[in-house]
Amino acid sequence: MNDRTPAAPPVLGVRDVTVRFAGLTALDGVSFTVVPGSVHALIGPNGAGKSTCFNVLSGLCRPAAGTVTLGGTELTRLAPHRIAALGVARTFQNIVTTQGTVADNLMLGRHALSRAGFAASALRLPRAVREQREHLDRVREIAGLTGLGQHLGSPVALLSYGDRKRVELARALCLEPRVLLLDEPVAGMNAAERARMAEVIGDLRAELGLSIVLVEHDMGLVMRLADDVTVLDFGRPIAHGTPDEVRQDPEVLRAYLGADVQAEDAA
Amino acid sequence: MTGFLDNLLGGLALGAVYALIALGFVVIFKASGVLNFAHGSLLLFGGYLTAVLHDDLGFAGALALAVLATAVLAGVLDRFLLQRGGQSAHSAHVQTIITIGIDIVLLTDLARRIGGDLLSLGDPWGDSVTALGPVTVADSRLAAILVSTVVIGAVFALFRFTPWGLSLRAAAEDLEAAALMGVRLSRVRAGAWCLAGALAALAAVFLAAFPAPGLERTTGQIALNAFPAAILGGLASPAGALAGSLLIGLTEALVVGHQSDLHMLGEGFGDVAPYAVMLLVLLIRPNGLFGAKGAVRV
Amino acid sequence: MSDRLLDGLTSRRAGIALLAVTLCLPPFYLDAFWLRIGLFSMAAAIGAVGLALLTGTAGQLSLGHAFFLAVGAYGYVWLAGEPGPGLPPGLAALLAVLLAGAAGGLFSPVAGRVRGIYLGIATLALVFLGHHVLLTADSVTGGFNGRSVPPLTLGGFTFGAGDPELTVLGVPFGAEERLWFLGLALFAFTWFTARGLLRGRPGRALAALRDSETAAGVMGVDVARHRSAAFVVSSLYAGLAGVLLALAFRRVVPDYFSLALSVDYLAMIVIGGLGSVAGATAGAVFVTALPLLMTRYADQLPLVTAPGSAEGFVGPTEAARYLYGAAIVLVLLYAPDGLHGIVRRARDRVRLRRPRTPGTDPVTSPPQPAAAARSKEHTP
Numbered sequence: 001m002n003d004r005t006p007a008a009p010p011v012l013g014v015r016d017v018t019v020r021f022a023g024l025t026a027l028d029g030v031s032f033t034v035v036p037g038s039v040h041a042l043i044g045p046n047g048a049g050k051s052t053c054f055n056v057l058s059g060l061c062r063p064a065a066g067t068v069t070l071g072g073t074e075l076t077r078l079a080p081h082r083i084a085a086l087g088v089a090r091t092f093q094n095i096v097t098t099q100g101t102v103a104d105n106l107m108l109g110r111h112a113l114s115r116a117g118f119a120a121s122a123l124r125l126p127r128a129v130r131e132q133r134e135h136l137d138r139v140r141e142i143a144g145l146t147g148l149g150q151h152l153g154s155p156v157a158l159l160s161y162g163d164r165k166r167v168e169l170a171r172a173l174c175l176e177p178r179v180l181l182l183d184e185p186v187a188g189m190n191a192a193e194r195a196r197m198a199e200v201i202g203d204l205r206a207e208l209g210l211s212i213v214l215v216e217h218d219m220g221l222v223m224r225l226a227d228d229v230t231v232l233d234f235g236r237p238i239a240h241g242t243p244d245e246v247r248q249d250p251e252v253l254r255a256y257l258g259a260d261v262q263a264e265d266a267a
Numbered sequence: 268m269t270g271f272l273d274n275l276l277g278g279l280a281l282g283a284v285y286a287l288i289a290l291g292f293v294v295i296f297k298a299s300g301v302l303n304f305a306h307g308s309l310l311l312f313g314g315y316l317t318a319v320l321h322d323d324l325g326f327a328g329a330l331a332l333a334v335l336a337t338a339v340l341a342g343v344l345d346r347f348l349l350q351r352g353g354q355s356a357h358s359a360h361v362q363t364i365i366t367i368g369i370d371i372v373l374l375t376d377l378a379r380r381i382g383g384d385l386l387s388l389g390d391p392w393g394d395s396v397t398a399l400g401p402v403t404v405a406d407s408r409l410a411a412i413l414v415s416t417v418v419i420g421a422v423f424a425l426f427r428f429t430p431w432g433l434s435l436r437a438a439a440e441d442l443e444a445a446a447l448m449g450v451r452l453s454r455v456r457a458g459a460w461c462l463a464g465a466l467a468a469l470a471a472v473f474l475a476a477f478p479a480p481g482l483e484r485t486t487g488q489i490a491l492n493a494f495p496a497a498i499l500g501g502l503a504s505p506a507g508a509l510a511g512s513l514l515i516g517l518t519e520a521l522v523v524g525h526q527s528d529l530h531m532l533g534e535g536f537g538d539v540a541p542y543a544v545m546l547l548v549l550l551i552r553p554n555g556l557f558g559a560k561g562a563v564r565v
Numbered sequence: 566m567s568d569r570l571l572d573g574l575t576s577r578r579a580g581i582a583l584l585a586v587t588l589c590l591p592p593f594y595l596d597a598f599w600l601r602i603g604l605f606s607m608a609a610a611i612g613a614v615g616l617a618l619l620t621g622t623a624g625q626l627s628l629g630h631a632f633f634l635a636v637g638a639y640g641y642v643w644l645a646g647e648p649g650p651g652l653p654p655g656l657a658a659l660l661a662v663l664l665a666g667a668a669g670g671l672f673s674p675v676a677g678r679v680r681g682i683y684l685g686i687a688t689l690a691l692v693f694l695g696h697h698v699l700l701t702a703d704s705v706t707g708g709f710n711g712r713s714v715p716p717l718t719l720g721g722f723t724f725g726a727g728d729p730e731l732t733v734l735g736v737p738f739g740a741e742e743r744l745w746f747l748g749l750a751l752f753a754f755t756w757f758t759a760r761g762l763l764r765g766r767p768g769r770a771l772a773a774l775r776d777s778e779t780a781a782g783v784m785g786v787d788v789a790r791h792r793s794a795a796f797v798v799s800s801l802y803a804g805l806a807g808v809l810l811a812l813a814f815r816r817v818v819p820d821y822f823s824l825a826l827s828v829d830y831l832a833m834i835v836i837g838g839l840g841s842v843a844g845a846t847a848g849a850v851f852v853t854a855l856p857l858l859m860t861r862y863a864d865q866l867p868l869v870t871a872p873g874s875a876e877g878f879v880g881p882t883e884a885a886r887y888l889y890g891a892a893i894v895l896v897l898l899y900a901p902d903g904l905h906g907i908v909r910r911a912r913d914r915v916r917l918r919r920p921r922t923p924g925t926d927p928v929t930s931p932p933q934p935a936a937a938a939r940s941k942e943h944t945p
Contacts, residue, residue, distance in 0.1 A: 112785030
C-alpha cells in the first residue's frame with residue numbers, strides 16, 4: 001500500500017530560484033539545501049518571499065529560473081499533485097480544509113497513496129472497500145499521533161482554531177511525506193497551543209525521521225526547533241547558518257530593525 | 268457589397284443594444300460578483316411597462332417611467348432578496364442561483380400577462396428608413412446606435428469621473444479592502460443594480476422596434492445573447508463588454524446575412540453563432556479577451 | 566457504542582428493505598397517471614444526481630445538463646431506430662449512455678480551463694448549440710418534430726405495451742407498469758453507485774476541488790483530470806436519465822431539451838440541497854411532480870384555473886412555475902442546505918431530545934453545508 005522505504009529522506013535542493021510577478025521580483029536567486037532529517041527554517045520580514053518559496057517547492061508557482069530537486073528528481077516542472085506523490089506535503093498559512101469531518105480531511109491526505117478510481121468506488125468493488133478500510137486505520141493512527149483522535153468524527157468547521165491547524169498538519173502527515181513544509185504552523189495560536197504544536201513537531205521529526213522546512217515568525221520556536229536557518233529579505237537570501245550564527249549576523253539584524261521581531265511575536 | 272454594408276450596419280445596431288445589456292451584467296458583476304440571470308426578465312419588464320403606458324403617457328413619458336421603474340425593481344430585488352441577511356450572508360454563487368429563481372417568477376408572470384400578443388412600444392421611428400449613400404437603414408437602427416453611443420459614453424463617464432465610479436472600481440478590485448477604506452458597498456451595489464435595470468429597460472425598446480415585430484414574451488431571451496458578449500470581454504471589463512457586444516452583434520448579423528453561403532451550418536445558425544464564438548474564445552482565453560489571468564494566491 | 570452501531574445497521578437494512586418493497590407496490594394499486602409521475606421523477610432523479618455530483622460536490626456550475634440528457638435520449642433513439650444502425654435496444658441504451666459520457670469528455674478542454682461563472686455560461690452554449698443541431702440534423706434527429714422512440718427490449722421482454730402480454734397478480738402490466746420497474750432498477754443503481762462515489766476516494770477528491778483547488782492539488786489530487794472526470798461522470802448519469810426519459814415519453818422533440826430543462830435540474834439540486842444524493846432525489850420529485858399535480862388538480866385549487874380557460878388567469882403550469890421559482894429563492898435564503906438539510910436538522914432535533922448518557926458522543930450537531938454553498942471558493 002505504501003511503497004516508500006522508511007529510509008532517510010532524500011536531499012531537497014533549491015538552486016538559484018528566481019520568481020517574478022509582473023515585474024516584481026519575489027525571489028531572487030535563492031539557494032539552500034535541506035539536509036535529510038533536519039528542520040530547516042526559512043525566516044524573514046513580511047513580504048520577504050517565504051510563502052512564494054513554499055509555493056515553488058510545492059509546485060503552485062513556476063520559477064522563472066533555477067531548479068528544485070528532491071534526491072535525483074527535479075520538481076520544478078511538475079504539477080502539484082505529482083510533487084505530493086513524491087512525498088512532499090505542506091500546510092498553509094491560512095487554514096485550508098475541506099468541509100466534512102476530520103476523518104474526511106485526513107482521508108484526502110491518503111489520496112495519492114490509494115488507487116480506487118471512479119468505477120471501483122461507484123461499484124464498491126471489494127478492493128476499493130478494503131483499501132478504504134486500511135487507509136482509515138492509518139488515518140486513525142495519525143489522528144492519535146497528533147492528538148486529534150477524539151475529534152475524528154467531528155466536522156472541521158466546529159473545531160477550535162488550534163485544532164483546525166492540527167488537522168492541516170495531520171492531513172499533510174497522511175501523505176506519509178518525506179519532506180514536510182510547514183507554513184507558519186503556530187501563527188494565531190495562544191501560548192499553550194504553541195507549546196503543544198512545538199512538541200508535536202519535535203516528536204514528528206524524532207519518530208518519523210522526515211525533513212521539515214519551516215516558515216515561522218515565532219523566533220523562539222525557530223531557535224528551539226531548527227537545525228539550519230535561511231534568512232530572506234526582499235526575495236534575496238541574506239544569511240544562512242545555525243540559529244546561533246544567524247542570530248548574530250549583522251545583515252539579519254539590519255533587515256529586522258524596522259520590522260521589530262518582538263512586536264511581531266506579540267501579534 | 269451593399270448587402271454586406273447592410274449587414275454591417277445591422278450588426279452594429281444589434282451590437283449597440285447588446286452593449287446596453289452586457290454593460291448591465293458587467294456593472295452588477297463588478298459591484299457584487301453576481302451574474303444576473305434575471306436580466307432578461309428585467310428587460311421584459313421595462314419593455315412591458317413602456318408598451319402598457321405609452322397610450323396614456325406618450326412614448327417618452329412611458330419610457331422614462333419604465334426605465335425608472337425597472338431601475339427601482341432591480342435595486343429592490345438586490346436589496347431585499349440577494350442581500351437579505353447582510354452584505355455577504357450568501358456567496359456570489361448562491362446569489363447567482365437566486366437570480367435564476369427570481370427570473371423564473373418574473374418571467375412567468377410577464378409571459379402570462381403578455382400571452383401570445385405582440386405589443387407595440389409606440390416608438391417614434393415606426394418602419395421609416397433613411398438612405399445613407401448606397402444603403403438604406405431603418406431609423407430604429409440608427410436610433411439604437413446613436414442612443415446607445417450616448418448612453419454608453421455617459422456610463423463610462425460615470426465610471427471615470429464620479430465618486431461612485433471610483434468606489435465601484437475599488438469594490439471590483441477587492442471587496443474587503445474597499446470596505447475597510449470606507450467605501451459604502453451597499454450604495455455601490457444599489458447604484459450598480461439600478462443602473463443595470465435602467466439600461467435593460469432601454470435596450471427593450473430597440474429589441475422590440477422595427478424590424479422586430481414588437482415586444483413578445485420571448486423578447487427577454489434575446490438578453491441571453493448578451494451573456495456571450497459580456498463573457499467574451501471578460502466579465503469585469505466594461506470596455507471588454509463593449510468590444511464583445513460589437514463582435515457578437517456583427518457575427519450574428521453577418522451569419523444571418525450570409526445564411527445561404529453557410530447552409531452547411533444549418534438554418535438559424537445566426538441565433539446560436541454568438542455561443543459558438545464564445546466557446547472558441549474561452550478555449551483560447553479562459554477568462555475572456557480582456558479578463559485578467561487569475562493568479563494563484565495562497 | 567458498538568451495540569448502537571449494530572442496532573443502527575440492522576434498522577438501516579430493515580429500512581432499506583421496507584422502502585424497496587414499498588416502491589414495488591405502486592404498479593399494483595395506482596393508475597397510469599401516478600405511475601407516469603413516478604417514472605418521470607425517477608428519470609429526473611437520476612439526472613439530478615449526476616448534476617449534484619458535478620455542481621454540488623465538485624463545485625462546477627453547469628447549465629448544460631439538458632444537452633447531455635439530449636445526447637442520451639437521441640443517442641438511444643438513433644442507435645436503436647430507423648434511420649440509424651438499428652442495434653438491439655439494450656445495446657443501444659448502453660451505448661447511448663456511454664455516448665453522453667463521451668460528450669462530457671469532449672467538453673473537458675473547456676471544463677478543465679474555464680472556472681466559476683464563466684463555466685456556467687460556457688455550458689449554456691452547449692444547450693443552445695445542441696438545440697440547434699437537434700433542429701437541423703434532420704436525418705438523425707427528425708428535426709423539429711423529433712422522432713418516436715423504439716421500445717426497449719431485453720431478452721425478448723419488451724418494456725412497452727404487450728409482447729409478451731403480462732398479468733401479475735391480476736394487474737395487466739402495460740408500458741407504465743413495466744417501465745416503473747425498469748426506472749426503479751436504474752434509480753437503485755444510480756443511488757448505489759453515486760453514494761459509493763461520494764463516500765469513496767473520488768468523492769473526497771471532488772469535494773476538495775470545490776473547496777480549494779490549490780489545497781486539492783497539494784494533497785495529491787490531479788486537478789485537471791478530476792475536473793474533467795466530474796463532467797464525464799455527471800454526463801453518464803444524464804445520459805442514463807435521457808434514455809429513461811425517452812422511453813417514458815415515447816417521442817423525443819428538440820424543444821424539450823432547452824435551457825429551461827437545464828434550469829429545472831439546477832433547481833432540483835438547489836431545492837434538494839447541494840451535493841447529496843437524497844437531496845437531489847427529493848428535489849427531482851418536487852420539481853417533476855409539482856406541475857403535473859397542479860394540472861391534474863387545477864379545478865380544486867384556489868386561484869388556479871384549468872388550462873385553456875380565459876386569459877389573464879393563472880393556469881396550473883404557471884402556478885407551478887411561480888411556486889418553484891419562489892422555492893429556489895426561499896430555499897437558498899432560509900435553508901441553504903435544502904430539503905436534505907431540513908430533514909437532517911429535524912432528525913437531529915428528535916435525537917437530541919432522547920435522553921442519552923452524557924459524554925458518549927461529542928458530535929451532536931451536523932456539519933453545516935450552509936457554509937458549503939457560501940464559501941465555495943477559498944480566498945486566502
